[in-house]
Amino acid sequence: MADLGVEICGIALEHPVINGSGTFDALAARRAFGDRMDQSFPFSAFVSKTITPEPRAGNPPPRLYETPAGMINSIGLPNKGLEGFLEADLPELDRLPVPLIVSVMAPSRDGFATLVERVGERDEVAAIELNVSCPNVSSGLIVGEQPAETLALLSALRPLTAKPLIVKLTPTVADPGAIARAAEDGGADAVSLVNTLRATALDPLTLEPWLGAGSGGLSGPAIRAVALDQVRRVAAEVSIPVIGMGGIESGADALAMLGLGASVVAVGTASFRDPLAGARIRAELDEELSLRGRAHLPRRLPASTSG
Amino acid sequence: MSDRVLAPFGRRCCEVSANRASGGYRVVSALDREGPQPQPGQFYMLSTDAWGGPGGRPYLPRAFSVAAAEPAREGLRLDFLIEAVGPGTALLAGLDSGDSLHLTGPLGRPFSDPGELGKGAAGAVLVGGGIGVAPLALLRRELARRGVPQRTLLGFRDRAHSGGLELFDCSEIRTASEDGHTGHQGYVTELLGVLLEGDDARSAAVYACGPPAMLEAVRLMCAERGVAAELAMETPMACGFGSCFGCAVPLADGGYMRLCVDGPTVAADRIESALIAGSGH
Numbered sequence: 055m056a057d058l059g060v061e062i063c064g065i066a067l068e069h070p071v072i073n074g075s076g077t078f079d080a081l082a083a084r085r086a087f088g089d090r091m092d093q094s095f096p097f098s099a100f101v102s103k104t105i106t107p108e109p110r111a112g113n114p115p116p117r118l119y120e121t122p123a124g125m126i127n128s129i130g131l132p133n134k135g136l137e138g139f140l141e142a143d144l145p146e147l148d149r150l151p152v153p154l155i156v157s158v159m160a161p162s163r164d165g166f167a168t169l170v171e172r173v174g175e176r177d178e179v180a181a182i183e184l185n186v187s188c189p190n191v192s193s194g195l196i197v198g199e200q201p202a203e204t205l206a207l208l209s210a211l212r213p214l215t216a217k218p219l220i221v222k223l224t225p226t227v228a229d230p231g232a233i234a235r236a237a238e239d240g241g242a243d244a245v246s247l248v249n250t251l252r253a254t255a256l257d258p259l260t261l262e263p264w265l266g267a268g269s270g271g272l273s274g275p276a277i278r279a280v281a282l283d284q285v286r287r288v289a290a291e292v293s294i295p296v297i298g299m300g301g302i303e304s305g306a307d308a309l310a311m312l313g314l315g316a317s318v319v320a321v322g323t324a325s326f327r328d329p330l331a332g333a334r335i336r337a338e339l340d341e342e343l344s345l346r347g348r349a350h351l352p353r354r355l356p357a358s359t360s361g
Numbered sequence: 362m363s364d365r366v367l368a369p370f371g372r373r374c375c376e377v378s379a380n381r382a383s384g385g386y387r388v389v390s391a392l393d394r395e396g397p398q399p400q401p402g403q404f405y406m407l408s409t410d411a412w413g414g415p416g417g418r419p420y421l422p423r424a425f426s427v428a429a430a431e432p433a434r435e436g437l438r439l440d441f442l443i444e445a446v447g448p449g450t451a452l453l454a455g456l457d458s459g460d461s462l463h464l465t466g467p468l469g470r471p472f473s474d475p476g477e478l479g480k481g482a483a484g485a486v487l488v489g490g491g492i493g494v495a496p497l498a499l500l501r502r503e504l505a506r507r508g509v510p511q512r513t514l515l516g517f518r519d520r521a522h523s524g525g526l527e528l529f530d531c532s533e534i535r536t537a538s539e540d541g542h543t544g545h546q547g548y549v550t551e552l553l554g555v556l557l558e559g560d561d562a563r564s565a566a567v568y569a570c571g572p573p574a575m576l577e578a579v580r581l582m583c584a585e586r587g588v589a590a591e592l593a594m595e596t597p598m599a600c601g602f603g604s605c606f607g608c609a610v611p612l613a614d615g616g617y618m619r620l621c622v623d624g625p626t627v628a629a630d631r632i633e634s635a636l637i638a639g640s641g642h
Contacts, residue, residue, distance in 0.1 A: 076606075077604060077605070078604050079602075079603045079604045079606075081603075082602060082603020082604060082619070082622050083370075083602050083603060083604065085603065085622055086367065086368055086468055086601075086602040086603060086621075086622060087367055087368055087369070087370040087602070088367040088370075090367075090369070090370040091370050094370055094371075103606075111615070111616045111617055112606060112609060112617060113609075114609075114611070114638065115596060115609050115610070115611075115617075115637055115638050115639050115640075116596075116597055116638050116639025117597075117606065117607045117608075117609055117639075118597045118598070118599055118605065118607035118608075118639075119597075120418060120419065120420055120421050120597075121417075121418075121420070122416055122417030122418055122420070123413060123417035123418075123420055124417075124420060125420060125421060125599060127599075127605065127606075127607060129605070129606045129607065132606055132609075132617065264639070266638060266639075274420060275413075275417075275420075276417070323599075325600070325604060326421060326422075326599040326600035326604060326605050327372070327408065327412075327420075327421065327422055327600075328371060328372035328463075328465065329370060329371055329372070329465065329600070329602055329604070330370060330371030330372065333371075
């Protein structure tokens with residue numbers, strides 16, 4: 055057994071496998087599986103679905119389309135809004151046996167500020183992830199595509215909380231390293247990537263867009279190679295920790311992501327196929343390390359200064 | 362029936378014990394050694410070893426209502442009614458005895474009791490269409506076991522798109538077919554219409570599962586006559602346990618429900634239409 059323990063932004067994790075935001079609803083899973091879900095919780099930290107200042111119903115159906123080795127979603131961030139989350143969901147999420155990371159998104163800097171202040175003051179919350187890259191909501195895309203916007207947002211939010219701030223990066227930019235650098239310069243404690251890739255599907259009969267919202271985000275093994283490269287590029291640019299995700303389905307996939315510089319990996323679409331995928335990936339990661347005679351996770355090389 | 366049975370956490374591997382023809386469909390049976398007895402209306406997410414094979418599809422598991430669940434040696438025999446219509450269903454329909462069937466379940470909200478659906482409803486009318494007859498087979502057995510009076514009406518397009526009758530273990534089924542190969546030539550909703558004209562129509566709740574157009578016709582007929590109805594619906598679904606938010610069904614009073622955890626059985630008066638974009642594919 056290798057030592058899988060990691061620390062990220064001062065949070066000690068039992069192992070480096072967490073969930074991607076919006077890919078595992080612990081409260082719904084508790085309804086489907088009961089308390090056994092908590093007893094064998096597959097992740098070492100739980101990242102919530104993104105919450106917004108006001109409640110959102112989400113996008114009209116259809117919201118899903120299966121692709122070769124993946125899927126496109128256009129869910130549209132349905133959530134109870136800040137107040138609903140704090141009152142109804144947070145106490146229930148606090149029962150989970152792992153640290154809680156809350157994902158937030160707002161259409162304005164002020165909205166983000168309110169979310170960060172209100173969520174950040176709660177003891178149940180270990181860290182906040184800023185969703186600046188969700189491709190389903192136009193306002194989110196703009197910040198995460200622009201280094202200047204990203205820097206400005208982080209500079210505004212950093213003084214508002216002592217909790218770690220994680221910036222979730224979009225892959226649909228020419229230079230993800232530049233956005234990550236802006237996040238680091240603005241005071242971010244970590245970056246997580248990749249979010250889904252913008253994608254479209256057509257109804258084969260009508261040749262009209264299949265998804266109710268017209269387009270969505272691609273996830274699953276179909277994007278793994280892209281995600282690996284983006285993690286490599288970002289890890290070379292910043293010295294803050296990187297949470298790597300995108301199509302991870304096995305311990306070997308996780309090890310590749312860690313080897314390229316991620317400190318933690320997140321499992322997303324694979325959990326849809328098996329709610330315990332995260333636990334399997336952790337076990338496989340342990341085996342992969344043992345096979346290579348390694349007692350520890352790969353250590354990240356220092357960030358280069360050359361870009 | 363509404364207190365749902367909970368699934369073991371995680372996907373498990375079951376051995377296929379039989380795969381037989383049933384009309385134009387297949388009945389695939391698997392031995393579940395770990396799961397609990399499912400309730401009528403609940404479903405499982407199914408996949409096989411060949412998932413994600415050449416071409417990368419199918420990738421996501423497929424949701425199937427359970428049609429029968431009988432005690433067997435060392436577990437439970439689960440029967441699924443399958444029609445090969447795409448890459449996932451083709452693999453499921455082609456399973457052989459001894460193959461692995463990966464499943465998560467039982468999931469979702471079971472059918473309600475007649476009395477929970479309609480004031481004074483003591484009996485049940487089951488209306489099934491095509492492959493959608495599956496959950497009604499398990500419901501019929503459960504209602505019969507409990508002595509609830511019932512009528513079963515099943516409709517099919519043609520001989521190639523029919524099957525599953527023997528799962529009902531009952532000779533008193535009225536059938537309809539669009540090509541006239543069995544029973545009344547026409548739609549199953551025409552049989553329902555005749556039944557609902559009776560003075561005692563409100564003494565029974567209607568349970569329906571089938572193609573969206575059939576469900577919508579049932580919903581409208583029951584609403585018009587003040588008869589309580591519950592629909593077992595289907596939409597594209599990635600996970601089956603509330604995580605993907607893909608299976609959204611618009612509600613009559615605004616917003617959406619997740620069909621996997623808040624359904625798949627839905628009281629007909631909760632929705633404005635059973636014609637959900639993307640369902641029936």
